[in-house]
Amino acid sequence: MPAVLLRKLSDAALTLFCATLVLFILIRLAPGDPAVLLLGQPAEVAGSQSQAYERKAEELRAQWGLDRPVFMQYAGWLGRLLQLDLGTSLYTGRQVSEELAERLPATLQLSLAALFIQVTLGIALGAVSALKAGAASDNLIRFACVALASTPAFVTGLFLLLLFAVSLGAYEISSEATWNRLWLPALTMGLASMPQFARMVRANMLAELGQTYVLAALSRGLSRRKVVAHACRNALLPLVTVVALSFAAFLGGAVVIESLFSWPGIGKYALDSILRKDYPVIQGYAFIMVAFVIVLHLCVDVLYAYLDPRLHHKRKRAAAGVEEHA
Structure with a gap:
């Protein structure tokens, strides 16, 4: 019985790792940009206003770590996950674990x-x-x-x-x-x-x-x-x-x-x-x-x-x- 349970636990850990990897990649491949959604769709402007909008969007992507390669983002998220840290919401700024626990x-x-x-x-x-x-x-x-x-x-x-x-x-x-x-x-x-x-x-x-x-x-x-x-x-x-x-x-x-x-x-x-x-x-x-x-x-x-x-x-x-x- 212990050997069977140990094998099931190892299979479960492998399944969880593969599932998180696939889900992470699929989420990143979905169309849309969080920075654009937060700032709002830019109007047809030119010059300094357009440049300021792009700079702000780039700052948000850098702040959220979205400017790094996908696998580096996954490695960082997995490292925080091993510390029982689900991250921080991009919109509310609160811990995801707290908001999930409330609901x-x-x-x-x-x-x-x-x-x-x-x-x-x-x-x-x-x-x-x-x-x-x-x-x-x-x-x-x-x-x-x-x-x-x-x-x-x-x-x-x-x-x-x-x-x-x-x-x-x-x-x-x-x-x-x-x-x-x-x-x-x-x-x-x-x-x-x-x-x-x-x-x-x-x-x-x-x-x-x-x-x-x-x-x-x-x-x-x-x-x-x-x-x-x-x-x-x-x-x-x-x-x-x-x-x-x-x-x-x-x-x-x-x-x-x-x-x-x-x-x-x-x-x-x-x-x-x-x-x-x-x-x-x-x-x-x-x-x-x-x-x-x-x-x-x-x-x-x-x-x-x-x-x-x-x-x-x-x-x-x-x-x-x-x-x-x-």
Whole structure:
């Protein structure tokens, strides 16, 4: 186990390094100049005014280190990153880590609420669809899942805003991260990701209910309710990975929903920074998201190994085979 964990950690470190390098280069290749965006597009002027504008722009590029080669910029950023320094925003002059830390709780709050809606509705609808396979309720659930999966999240969000905020007046439109504003963006994100989860629950349940141990348990007179509950636990075990990846997707993919509902999270902050070419913020946000996904994958691997007893038996047989061969 320690050797496997050490190998996974080394792979994760290599993946993180490659991801940061690619992201850094892609950000620098994007069109636009932060100095021009900060100073404003120059008017059609000539002479001293134009020269003063160019001098000011050059001073800003030199101050931000943008006049150096890209790989030197990356080396400097990586060196600061190893010291846990994400840099300073080009526009606010504040530490990127501080600004991300201020907005991270709002995104975590939204992502956890959306994950709860996704998992709750997905398990409930998927289990009912599997237990009532072929019935009218199964067909209705599958049709609803297809319709939701075919609708972009921002379209669902616009419809819910029109319904609850405009027509019913039950939702307050503002830019504050309050509890009474949480439910609608969380519902939008949860509904957008629920269909895939419900289909996986249904498929796993049908596969598990067709196993021989289920038929044997029913033939021995065990109650159908207990057998189905046991099969449901086995069917939901592989979905631990899906839940973890959904949480990571919510954190990294909340940009559209946060912008649509003016939710003050790191997604909206990152989008505003992309439009302003605030390189340190974009790089810091991308690094945090990539690192979070990698760490989450490691945690899921370890957790899944302890939750699934079949992996324990497989490792024991492999270890016994190695000892016999030795």
